[in-house]
Amino acid sequence: MRALRPYLFQGNITDLNMLPRNIGDFHSGGPTVAEKYDITLAINVGSTPFVPRDLPTVYLPMFDDPKPKANDWRKIINVLRLAVEEIHLGGKVFLNCDAGISRSIIFAGMLIAVIERRPMDDELMQEIRSPVNGPLLELWKNANDALITWWLG
Secondary structure (H helix, E strand, C coil): EEECCCEEEEEEEHHHHHCCEEEECCCHHCEEHHHCCCCEEECCCCCCCCCCCCCEECCCCCCCCCCHCCCCCCHHHHHHHHHHHHHHCCCCCCEEEECCCHHHHHHHHHHHHHHHCCCCCCCHHHHCCCCCCCCCCCHHHHHHHHHHHHCCC
C-alpha cells in the first residue's frame, strides 16, 4: 500500500484484504489497518469482487482494455464523484485493482486531476505510477478523455 497523497492510498487486492485486519496480533484488539491510516472509503476497480466488512467499499471492475468502450466511463465518473465528495468531507480513500499497476493508478490519476485541478498528463502518470510497471497507456488516454467528456462536459 502506497500513500499517493495524504488523502489517497493505492494498492493491490492483498492490501484491500488487509484493511479490516488488526495490526499486530489478531487478538490484540488494536486498530485495524484502515483505522491506522484513517481510511474511510475503499474503491476496488479490479476483477476480484472482494468487499471487506466494516469498511464502506465500492466494487466497480475496470478492464485493462485499450478499446474506449471497454469500460463504462459514466459509472466510473459516478464513483469518482463519490470519492471526491469523501475527500472534500475530510475522508481518506484507498484504491485497488488486482495487481496495483494499471487500473487503480488510472483511477488515482483521475481523482488527483479533479482534486488538484491539474491535467491528467504524462507528468502525473510518472509521479504516481507503480515502481514495477506503468499503467496501460491507451487506458490512461481513455480515462483522460472520459474526464473531459463527463466531468468538464
